[in-house]
Amino acid sequence: MSNPRYSIIAPIYNEEGNIQILYSRICEVMDSTDETWELVTVNDGSRDRSLEMLQELAAKDPRIKVVNFARNFGHQIAVTAGLDHATGDAVIIIDADLQDPPELILEMIERWKAGYEVVYAVREERHGEGWFKLLTAKIFYRLIYRITDVNIPLDTGDFRLMDRKVVNALQSMREHNRFIRGMTSWIGFKQTGVSYVRQARFSGETKYPLGKMVRFAMDAITGFSYFPLQIMIYVSFVLGVVAVLAIPIIAILRVVLGSGFLGGQATIVVITLTLSAFQLFFLFIMGQYIARIYDEVRNRPLYIVASTDGFDSQPEAEASAASPSPEPEPEAGG
Secondary structure (H helix, E strand, O other), X not given: OOOXXXXXXXXXXXXOXXXXXXXXXXXXXXXXXXXXXXEEEEEOOOOOOHHHHXXXXXXXXXXXXXXXXXXXXXXXXXXXXXXXXXXXXXXXXXXXXXXXXXHHHHHHHXXXXXXXXXXXXEEEEEOOOOHHHHHHHHHHHHHHHHHOOOOOOOOXXXXXXXXXXXXXXHHOOXXXXXXXXXXXXXXXXXXXXXXEEEOOOOOOOOOOOHHHHHHHHHHHHHHHOXXXXXXXXXXXXXXXXXXXXXXXXXXXXXXXXXXXXXXXXXXXXXXXXXXXXXXXXXXXXHHHHHHHHHHHHHXXXXXXXXXXXXXXXXXXXXHHHHOOOOOOOOOOOO
């Protein structure tokens, strides 16, 4: 069977309340294009009925593909598996919670046909989210924009359309701590954005609580910026200048105010604790980079596939991801 024109990737983690409506809305949108399409779902270790529901859909509709992970590997890895298994000329990434409207895909397709190779969705408003989530998201996107080495558009998520050549480039990047929207910006090609209002989650709970948000931010920063390492030299320089200036100032004050000025062990303890706090913080930053180097050196597969449904044959990308070669070629994707 020939490859479809479009592939839609939807990572799934405990989304039993959203799967049927997601399928219905995608069918309505994609059928209106009068072109071939497929929906590649990746079950990321769901503990509810998500896998069973996906398999039922795949049994009824040959356009539905199911990649079932052996365990939970995380959202970014699930998206990566979807990219590995997608075969369309254009590939769309969308979350299953319906916060990103499938209807926007039609506008993305128009921009793609106009010559753009990446069409990303820009969130003008975010409904159904608390002030803390909105504030931290705003800070996160602007921090990433300022300190990373690539121009990552503000207020964008993974909801985007990518040309096949962009997907092929992404497949060659097999780093373990992944920030796909940053990787897409790093690749380049002709890119544009379309604005939309992000809706409240249709059903279920957010899959990005505070802890995961922090880890995701660390992956983004360490993957695309050396700023946390570079800031060490600036802080060291400031502390050195303060120390040099403090010596004559303290000497003069002791002469003027008497030998009891700043005397005793309390001052030494405070200064020592302050310097130790800076040292431990910078050791933590260095440890984050070293841990990511360790992940890459181990060269473990990004994910393990337990089963697939709806595919005519096992995609090549799955085999390379699940069973990496003992002597990988430098240009190999896996």
